[in-house]
Amino acid sequence: MKRSLTVLAIALGLLVAGATWYVHSKQPVRAGELALNGLRAPVSVRYDERGVPHIRAENQADMYRALGYVQAQDRLFQMEMLRRLARGELAEVLGPKLIDTDRLFRTLRIREHADAYVARQDRTTPAWQALEAYLDGINQYQDSRARPLEFDLLGIAKRPFSAEDTLSIGGYLAYSFAAAFRTEPLLTYVRDELGANYLKVFDLQWHPDGMLAGQPGLSHNDWHDLGALAQLSQQALQDAGLPQFEGSNAWAIAGSRTRSGKPLLAGDPHIRFSVPAVWYEAQLSAPDFELYGHYQALNPFAFLGHNMDFGWSLTMFQNDDLDLIAEKTNPDNPEQVWYQGRWVEMTRSEQQIAVKGQPPVTLTLRRSPHGPIINDALGKQAGSTPIAMWWSFLEADNPVLDGFYQANRADTLDKMRSAAAKIQAPGLNIVWANARGDIGWWAAGQLPIRPQGVNPAFILDGSSGQAEKPGFHPFSANPQEENPARGYIISANFQPLSPAGLEIPGYYNPPQRGQQLDRQLRDASVKWDLKSSKALQLGTTTDYAPSILKPLLPELLRATQDPAERALLGQLATWQGDYPLDSVAATLFNQLLFNLADKAFKDDLGDALFDTLLSTRVFDSAMPRLAADADSPWWDDRQTLARESRSEIVQAAWRASLDHLRSLYGNDSQQWQWGKVHQLTHAHPLGAQKPLDWLLNVGPLPAPGSHEVPNNLSSRTGPAPWPVNYGPSTRRLIDLADPANSLGINPVGQSGVPFDRHYADQAESYIRGEYVPQWFSEADVQAHRQGELRLVPK
Known part of the structure; x- marks a missing residue:
């Protein structure tokens, strides 16, 4: 017995020692000396208490090579997964369940576009040389160090990273902005199958004063096709466990309105949460x-x-830069489409998708004169009508690398304006300020010229000229402002206005978040500083929810006699639309919002399109208008013979809401508090598998805020509970009077390496609304140094 126990103890000891050695071998090296090829001089990399590298080099080529090396230490698996997602190569390492996602991204033609883009670049430009040095640093790390743990789990072989990968990821990010995939099939179905009266709720008209002050018939199979395409598009983004851009806040305040007398910049881009987080911080x-x-x-x-001289943040422009086009095919030759008065042959090509554990899958891709046939992503299930995709990302010159290279150096209005003009797709709002006192905003993105009267919110007729685009509008017509008299600029995804008076189609967010920020910034008695800016950025209140409740509460109060239920309605009646952790009213409203939508829309749209509706921004715009319109046709339940009223549907939704909450959390409404039903889990791409979820995911963490409030910690509309899926991907505050003491936060941690001390060391601080210093000065960097890595020429 003693001998057996001794042997077992030794075996366990060896197992623990082996596991410890294995995990340690995967960790980043943040101290000591390493030799790199290509360096012209030694480079110092000092790491602070959050694991942020502060890189000091004697020339820019060495600086970018060092950045590539140290970022690869922390984020190599993230790099690998993003390039595979963008280029349609996930099934090779994740198996058959990712074939549909790969097929979709191949159909988008991102990889082909990236390869062609790279082939025509001038390799002698400073931007290109910086990219090559950076990629070389990544590849040197990969060649010389142990593979990440995830590579071992999935059997991923090392292969060099390339400029084609970089540009492909740019295509993925542009695609994650493209709401048209989900929205255009939905709105076209509503128009053509339900009628124009059903469209009124979606607020598709242009608002000329701003927000702050003959389609061919489609068959049943085609509608099923488009619904499946919309669902595939959304599911591909959800399942990837990788960043997806959703919205954002940013503002710049002129020195005349700040306590310091210099501009103040704030920004918090809203992006899908993941582990690792989307942003990698570094001082260069x-x-x-x-x-x-x-x-x-x-x-x-x-x-x-x-x-010390300038800073900038980004939000999504949300302009519609993607059109879906129904092609008319030749009855005698289905490979021909009618284009500009004649039958034109579609081109055809084949690709092989490698699949882990299975033979490769052959994908046939077609292209019409308008663009790729996007429903080829559905394979044999595709309907009979080819749906082409015109996408600005594939059509614009888009010198985006040069644009961001210049933006990193743009200390004047002229320089940043010039940089913004080169960022043509995807559409981005650039909000900028400098220490000289200037503030500016430019909506960056090439705006296509569409035929007069064409509304790209719907699928266009490829045979009629609706889809033709003779070119792009000049950048001067884009929405933009420089040093406005009001003394501040806000960007919060609402509809912007063009100085040229252009109507700019897009899928904009409701205005309430921007209006809330505007009301507070408009107060001339406030002198803004970092403290007051924190409160603004962490706000959990807007008028959005109260605007929905206002017309509905009187009907509910008239129909409800139960004292307990009337008490709950009383909480809703006095609720200001705020989302702290202890709010019961927030939970009641969110559940009621879903049940209202479910009972109003689902019978008309069916399961698939209703599910699509919940993922679109037009849903957010529709709900306040639906609630206010007692005569909307959506209130009638077409599955019954009677004609239902708003009052009947609202009462049924209320009853369903209470039943659902009681079934999950009991009859005591104090157990329905927002923080118990609204929680954030940062999910690793492999965290869906047990026990990897316990090892790799971070959370759940009770989360304040909600959809369409400044602290936009958002979940998908649905029944409780509500897992938070996107929100501020960082929060930054910079006073240009003292930019060396700016503030920020990472939602999880700087490192993407499991078991590293910086894997999740900021998660608790982030959810509590705390900020940490972004060390900048030499004295601060040296004082907070936790380790120094010296990279020397080999």
């Missing part, structure tokens, strides 16, 4: 360059950044 220094930046995977240029 060279004799002719200095920037504290937030970087995307496989891109050497900061998308968000600041230094």
